[in-house]
Amino acid sequence: MRILLTALNMFWEEQKVKKLISMFALSAVIALPVFADDHKAKVGMITTLSGGGSGLGIDVRDGFLLALKGNNDIEVVIEDDQRKPDIAVQLADKMIQSEKVDILTGIIWSNLAMAVVPAAVNQGKIYLSPNAGPSALAGAGCHKNYFNVAWQNDNLHEAAGGYANSEGYKNSFIMAPNYPAGKDALTGYKRFYEGELAGEIYTKLGQKDYAAEIAQIRASGADSVFFFLPGGMGIGFMKQFAQSGIDLPVVGPAFSFDQGILQAVGAAAMGVKNTSQWSKDLDNDANVKFVADFQAEYGRLPSLYASQGYDTANLLASALKTTSVNDQDAFRKALKKADFASTRGSFSFDTNNHPIQDIYVREVIKEGDIFTNKIVATGLKDRSNAYVSECKM
Amino acid sequence: MSISLFLEQVLNGLQFGVMLFLMSAGLTLVFGVMGLINLAHGSLYMIGAFAAAAIASWTGSFWLGLVASLMAAAIAGVIVEIVIIRRLYKRDHLDQVLATFALILLFSEAMRWIFGAFPLFLDVPEILSGTLSLPLGIEYSKYRMMIIVVGILIAVGLFSLISKTRLGVRIRAGESDREMIAALGVDISKLYTLVFALGAALAGLAGAMVGAIQSVEVGMGEPVLILAFVVIVIGGIGSIKGALVGAILVGLTDTLGRFLLPSFFKIFLNPSSATDIGSALSSMMIYILMAAVLIWKPSGLFGNNAK
Structure with a gap:
């Protein structure tokens, strides 16, 4: 019986030592400088x-x-x-x-x-x-x-709203597609813009033809147009707007004036002001x-x-x-x-x-044969976003 | 709302309808005559637009671009018909849908290979840029007016082709009984190729004309294809007259819905929710129209009930 107990005790001790060793080894691994694989x-x-x-x-x-x-x-x-x-x-x-x-x-x-x-x-x-x-x-x-x-989605549009104030626009017509970023866009523009709205339209996402909207812009008596139509949607709008003969200043975020699509818009985009965190x-x-x-x-x-x-x-x-x-x-x-x-x-x-960064105002110019942008002003300095206080992490 | 704004919107609806007609005329003929569901019709529209953009930037002439769009789409149509579509006439609709869907992927990928992923430039010709002064103080884009005129001319041409010429007789005969017309000695496979090429050319032309005021990019055909299917379902499958009436109905409903619904809701709602509800409802309008037509006339406005 005694022998049995001793054996059991030895076994127990051995387990403890093993545990100790393994714990030591583990902490050593953690303490070691991290291996390249990590x-x-x-x-x-x-x-x-x-x-x-x-x-x-x-x-x-x-x-x-x-x-x-x-x-x-x-x-x-x-x-x-x-x-x-x-x-x-x-x-x-x-x-x-x-x-x-x-x-x-x-x-x-x-x-x-x-x-x-x-x-x-x-x-x-x-x-x-x-x-x-x-x-x-x-x-x-x-x-x-x-x-x-x-x-944050609102940022570039906020800068556009601020720019509209500095240009003295009092009656903007604003337009964006009906999806989360489109709603953020119009909210962002209105956050800083101080004038009246001549009209506010949500278009279909992916819409390419804006004849109906352009007719409303013409009839609205607006003094400026703000639009957020990313990618191919903006190409269609800018070309049709230039065709319509409406002579109003246009301002928008960089998404319709990025390097990839400017060549497809062509001369219709020349001189348009757009806001971007990069140029x-x-x-x-x-x-x-x-x-x-x-x-x-x-x-x-x-x-x-x-x-x-x-x-x-x-x-x-x-x-x-x-x-x-x-x-x-x-x-x-x-x-x-x-x-x-x-x-x-x-x-x-x-x-x-979310980033804190400067948002710039750019203008579409032509360099040689290529349409591109250059910075003309800083729209918002060190801009964060409007939702920081709602975020509880 | 002024009367001139309303009339301008009616013109816009008409222009959109006419464009849809060019797209759906080919689709309805192919479906009616050959019993084939061709999902790749939108790709032919895209091919037309890319051909026009490429030729217009190469030669500097928009008009040569238009000619190129007709030819490129027709040639693509003939090749596709002979190589692939011909094997599908006797298969059931699921096989046709699968095969023509594969064609969409092939064509889109091919266009990206050749032209890259970024949209191409195609602008309206100098002579048609700017606006036209119409009575009642309406300023309307010359180019859109040209689309309306061209569309109406093509509609008239197609009607006389179908109702007055020998080819039209064969097409109509092929629609109602294809075994009998083959038995009468008409080369049915040549007829099919011809009809397919005609439909393809019209789609290509539509793509080029629209490409000049919208954007020429990969995937531009599919949204239009869906609308074209709505049009032929409303108009009745196989009927050119149905395609025209359906296209103009869809064009007007969509344009006027987008314009009138938000202002209608503003009468009794606050502006932001009126805009929300109005925009949401206006994007459903054409489908509501389609459902209503199908309840009233299950085979479409000018559909053949005997089939």
Whole structure:
């Protein structure tokens, strides 16, 4: 009996020692400098690469990949959402469950972001938005895993409203498509604009013909027009507006005047003022390098979307330099520091993980044979967003 | 609301309707004569627009671009008919839908390969830019007026083709009894190729004309294709007259709905919810119209009930 007890005791002691050793070993592993492998991350990019609006997704992707050139720590899986929310949701599920990505990014359209982002961040994934910034995700629906590297949707429109005041516009006609970003756009414009509204129209998303709206603008007695019609929608509107013979000043966010579509609008866009957080002529080292590298790599001028993709990748790389994506608290902290050279110059995150940055007013000009933009004024200095106080993280 | 604004909107509706007619005429003929559901009709519209943009920027002439759009779409139509569509006539509709859907993907990808993902530039010719002063103080775009005129001319031409010529007799015969007309010695497969090419050319022309005031980009055909299907369902499948009436009904309903509904709701709602409800309802209007027509006449306005 005694022998049995001794044996049991020895066994017990041995277990304790083993436990101690293993605990020691474990803490040693933690205390050791992080191995190179831990700086690796797998990124899932869901973006629009085919169909209408594919120019935007292609620019975000190209900018993102350009920044990661020569960086072997970040593996990127790219899928095309075809601008359809249901497909974006399927792709996100696939990337999280079978591809096992650590970070998601890439979505262009706010309605797709609303379908994908809340579910992804609730499953513990980090989401870095290179474009869409719906108000619902900046205010009450904010999340510690969701970082917006572009802007809150309202921002560029707020700057347009401010610009309208400075030009003395008193009676604007305003127009946007009927989807989350369209509502954010008109709300944003009205937040800073002090004049009256001659009219307010929500158009169909994807609408190409604006004859009915242009007739109403003509009849409204407006003194200026503000519109948010991203991608191909804006091409149609600008051409038809120029044809209509209505001689009113037009102001809008950069989304209808980006490098990808200006050539298709042509002379109809000359002289139009538009607001943007980025422009190709911004004079800082990161931007000069970005514009030159982008042109060398792809043979075309970058758009603001490309700059957003580029900044997103650089932000990610900066966080991975010091931490591992497996230690999410530290990783989030590293992201929030925004310790990277942004193409926009000064860039930092507010408490709701949305940017604080300058918004510029640009004018469409012609350089040689190419239509492009140049900065004519700073619209808003160090602008954050209107939803910070609603966000409880 | 002034009377001139209302009339301008009616003209806009008419222009939209005429454009839809060019698109749906081919679709309804192909469906009526060959019993084929061609989802790739929107791709032919896109091909027309891209051909026009490419030729117009190369030669500097919009008119050569229009000619190119007709030819490119017709040639694409002939090739597609001979290589693929011909094998589908005897299959059921599901096979046709699958095969022509694959064609949409192929054509879109091919266009992106050749022209890139960014929209192309195509502008209206100098002579048609600016506006036309009409009575009652209406200022109307010259180019849109040209679309209306061209559309009406083509409608008249198609009617006389179908009702007055030998080819038209064959097309109508093919519609009602294709075995019998084949037995009478008409080369039915040549007839089919011809009808398909005609429909394709009209779609290509529509794409080029619209491309000049909208945008020439990959995927531009599919939204129009959906509307064209609504038109032929309203008008009655296989009927050119139905396509014309249906197209103009859809054009007017959509344009006037977008314009009148928000102002109507403003009478008894506050402006922002009136805009919300009005915009939401106006985007449903054509489908409500389609449902109403189908309840009243299940085979469309000019549909053939015997079928």
